[in-house]
Amino acid sequence: MEKDIFLVGQGLTRFGEHxxxxxxxxxDEATEAAxxxxxxxxxxxxxxxxANMLGERTNNQAHLGALASALLPxxxxxxxxxxxxxxxxxxxxxxxxxxxxxRAETVLVIGVEKMTDVSVDEVSAALxxxxxxELDAPSGLTFPGIFGLITQRYMHEYGLTRExxxxxxxxxxxxxxxxxxxxxxxxxxxxxxxxxxxxADPLRLLDCSPVSDGAAVCxxxxxxxxxLRLAASQIASDSVSITERASITSFSATRDAMQRALKExxxxxxxxxALETHDCFSMAAIINMEDLGFAxxxxxxxxxxxxxxxxxxxxxxxxxxxxxxxxPVAATGIKQMIDIAKQLGASKEQYGLAHNFGGACASCGIxxxxxxxxxx
Amino acid sequence: xxxxxxxxxxxxxxxxxLQAGTVLSFTVLxxxxxxxxKRPRQIGLIQLEDGSSVLAPLLAERPFIGQRVHARMRLSHxxxxxxxxxxxxxxxxxxxxxxxxxxxxxxxxxxxxxSGVGKTTVSRMLVQMFSDVAVxxxxxxxxxxxxxxxxxxxxxPTTEFDEWKRGGLLVAATDIPSRGExxxxxxxxxxFEAIWKEGKLPVVITEMHLLKDLxxxxxxxxxxxxxxxxxxxxxxxxxxxxLHRLRKRGRETEAHIQDRxxxxxxxxxFFKERSxxxxxxxxxxxxxxxxRSMQKRIPxxxxx
Numbered sequence: 001m002e003k004d005i006f007l008v009g010q011g012l013t014r015f016g017e018h019x020x021x022x023x024x025x026x027x028d029e030a031t032e033a034a035x036x037x038x039x040x041x042x043x044x045x046x047x048x049x050x051a052n053m054l055g056e057r058t059n060n061q062a063h064l065g066a067l068a069s070a071l072l073p074x075x076x077x078x079x080x081x082x083x084x085x086x087x088x089x090x091x092x093x094x095x096x097x098x099x100x101x102x103r104a105e106t107v108l109v110i111g112v113e114k115m116t117d118v119s120v121d122e123v124s125a126a127l128x129x130x131x132x133x134e135l136d137a138p139s140g141l142t143f144p145g146i147f148g149l150i151t152q153r154y155m156h157e158y159g160l161t162r163e164x165x166x167x168x169x170x171x172x173x174x175x176x177x178x179x180x181x182x183x184x185x186x187x188x189x190x191x192x193x194x195x196x197x198x199x200a201d202p203l204r205l206l207d208c209s210p211v212s213d214g215a216a217v218c219x220x221x222x223x224x225x226x227x228l229r230l231a232a233s234q235i236a237s238d239s240v241s242i243t244e245r246a247s248i249t250s251f252s253a254t255r256d257a258m259q260r261a262l263k264e265x266x267x268x269x270x271x272x273x274a275l276e277t278h279d280c281f282s283m284a285a286i287i288n289m290e291d292l293g294f295a296x297x298x299x300x301x302x303x304x305x306x307x308x309x310x311x312x313x314x315x316x317x318x319x320x321x322x323x324x325x326x327x328p329v330a331a332t333g334i335k336q337m338i339d340i341a342k343q344l345g346a347s348k349e350q351y352g353l354a355h356n357f358g359g360a361c362a363s364c365g366i367x368x369x370x371x372x373x374x375x376x
Numbered sequence: 377x378x379x380x381x382x383x384x385x386x387x388x389x390x391x392x393x394l395q396a397g398t399v400l401s402f403t404v405l406x407x408x409x410x411x412x413x414k415r416p417r418q419i420g421l422i423q424l425e426d427g428s429s430v431l432a433p434l435l436a437e438r439p440f441i442g443q444r445v446h447a448r449m450r451l452s453h454x455x456x457x458x459x460x461x462x463x464x465x466x467x468x469x470x471x472x473x474x475x476x477x478x479x480x481x482x483x484x485x486x487x488x489x490x491s492g493v494g495k496t497t498v499s500r501m502l503v504q505m506f507s508d509v510a511v512x513x514x515x516x517x518x519x520x521x522x523x524x525x526x527x528x529x530x531x532x533p534t535t536e537f538d539e540w541k542r543g544g545l546l547v548a549a550t551d552i553p554s555r556g557e558x559x560x561x562x563x564x565x566x567x568f569e570a571i572w573k574e575g576k577l578p579v580v581i582t583e584m585h586l587l588k589d590l591x592x593x594x595x596x597x598x599x600x601x602x603x604x605x606x607x608x609x610x611x612x613x614x615x616x617x618x619l620h621r622l623r624k625r626g627r628e629t630e631a632h633i634q635d636r637x638x639x640x641x642x643x644x645x646f647f648k649e650r651s652x653x654x655x656x657x658x659x660x661x662x663x664x665x666x667x668r669s670m671q672k673r674i675p676x677x678x679x680x
Contacts, residue, residue: 121409121410125409133382134382134385134386134389135386135389135430135431136431138382138383138387138463139419139430139431139432139433139463140405140408140412140417140419140433140452141405141419141431142405142408142409144405145403145405145419148403148404148405149401149403149419149421149431150401151403152403152441153400153401153441156401156441197406198404198406199405199406199407200403200404200405200406201403201404201406202403203403241431242421242429242431243421243428243429243430243431248400248401248421
């Protein structure tokens with residue numbers, strides 16, 4: 001990083017179905033929590049960045065930068081970032097670039113999504129905006145369908161079984177049970193995952209992250225300090241349509257961003273002691289373990305098998321992941337950063353990593369946080 | 377997404393995608409987007425011969441990765457503006473992994489056609505004329521015995537039929553919808569094996585499901601497949617011929633005849649959809665002509 005950037009404040013709404021609250025209400029709640037947490041004055045914020053994917057389609061609302069800016073008394077400059085489900089990480093990355101270039105000193109980064117204002121059918125169609133509208137969508141495919149294709153292919157290539165796949169959601173639910181901000185705080189057995197209704201063969205209902213409302217806010221600053229320093233911020237891209245990829249069982253954007261992030265932070269993969277990864281579908285979590293380098297190709301499930309058996313230090317999606325926490329798409333990337341901050345604060349470990357992607361990983365953002373208060 | 381111009385551009389690109397290909401992956405959406413109706417939708421990721429990939433509906437009863445498919449245009453849906461949207465779908469050529477076709481059990485002579493076209497009469501004549509070569513394979517059925525049946529059926533209660541099916545004793549089975557009665561038909565593997573053991577040619581009467589099942593079980597090239605069509609230029613003329621014949625044979629009530637006619641309409645469509653499952657299509661106008669033309673095309677019979 002060109003400059004030392006600190007995470008000085010964080011705020012979160014609980015993820016879930018907030019029928020009585022608007023997009024703006026959710027942003028307001030998380031912003032207020034973050035300002036309170038930071039101890040800063042609202043006037044310290046000199047730029048607002050909003051991550052949001054679906055505002056126009058699910059809330060009839062564009063122009064979210066200006067809308068969010070009005071939450072602060074001095075109406076600071078504001079802009080909006082969209083990169084599908086990876087919008088959160090992209091907004092953090094944009095904030096880092098502003099801070100490094102000294103165009104801003106304290107940036108309020110908001111991730112927000114309000115998905116329950118429309119029917120499931122409409123949300124599903126809106127989410128297909130993350131795929132290619134002329135190559136993917138005309139076939140009638142939905143996002144669960146895209147990951148259904150990926151799962152079918154993965155099972156064919158590596159022999160992953162239905163029973164193994166079910167462990168992923170079971171682990172996420174078990175870990176999310178303790179998270180007060182999670183949408184679903186209860187256990188789900190692997191058997192229940194296997195027996196849940198089919199959504200996109202071979203993916204079942206409990207393989208999929210839910211439709212959620214929620215907002216998350218991080219305040220990043222170069223002038224105010226904290227114990228949490230941004231050690232790396234990297235983004236990468238890939239073809240939007242899966243028809244234009246050489247392989248659909250590995251995501252090159254994750255591999256690229258990871259390689260560059262480790263280089264930027266000047267650390268080894270093994271030094272990461274807290275990891276939040278983008279498990280929009282159980283299959284994605286397995287592929288992520290491989291692309292992030294925590295497992296060999298075809299063996300990503302071994303991480304979850306070991307966590308399930310209890311003989312692996314639980315540092316993967318300790319928050320419960322997208323499955324248990326909920327997935328208000330653009331808020332997820334910011335929420336992951338907050339989870340990493342909390343986990344590092346509690347464990348006194350030095351490094352944590354947030355991995356957030358859009359669509360079928362056509363865009364990916366990786367952030368590494370360093371805990372300067374680490375015990376080591 | 378349902379904007380006519382987007383649909384138009386997508387279709388224009390698809391014109392170049394009318395090629396054969398291979399299934400890279402597939403999925404079935406339990407709840408496809410509303411405009412595609414309420415039925416589950418099977419979608420394949422297909423690698424085409426020019427090396428590019430496409431996403432499109434996959435028409436295969438037993439899809440598998442590596443399956444060969446060919447392109448087929450079909451009606452996708454009608455938009456609110458009454459725009460009829462056609463799409464390129466991909467249809468399985470062979471429903472069986474190539475590896476399973478390595479064993480070649482023997483030939484089967486299959487006669488397929490709508491109810492009333494004369495399958496039974498043709499098969500009976502063939503077997504009578506060439507009894508040292510051709511043998512009828514008994515049809516296993518759950519339906520009750522009826523006057524007019526002439527020993528071509530083996531009757532089994534539904535429980536027993538299902539048990540055979542589960543136990544893998546049946547090589548083909550189908551449900552034929554008919555009011556008031558749950559009618560299942562099938563063929564037993566043992567019957568074919570016994571006939572082959574004698575060095576003879578099993579002759580079967582099939583409809584679309586039975587024919588597909590037999591092709592799946594024994595491999596498409598094990599079957600010398602004849603389609604029988606009623607005379608008549610249009611579909612309406614063909615169906616009216618069938619109606620006439622069904623009434624004349626007087627085996628069934630008018631209600632059953634109406635059911636059979638509905639099935640027949642589907643059977644006629646099947647001839648076009650799955651032309652790959654037929655070696656020869658013969659029009660049954662004159663029985664003697666049919667027999668002679670079949671005799672020429674069946675290797676074992678042409679010398680007889």
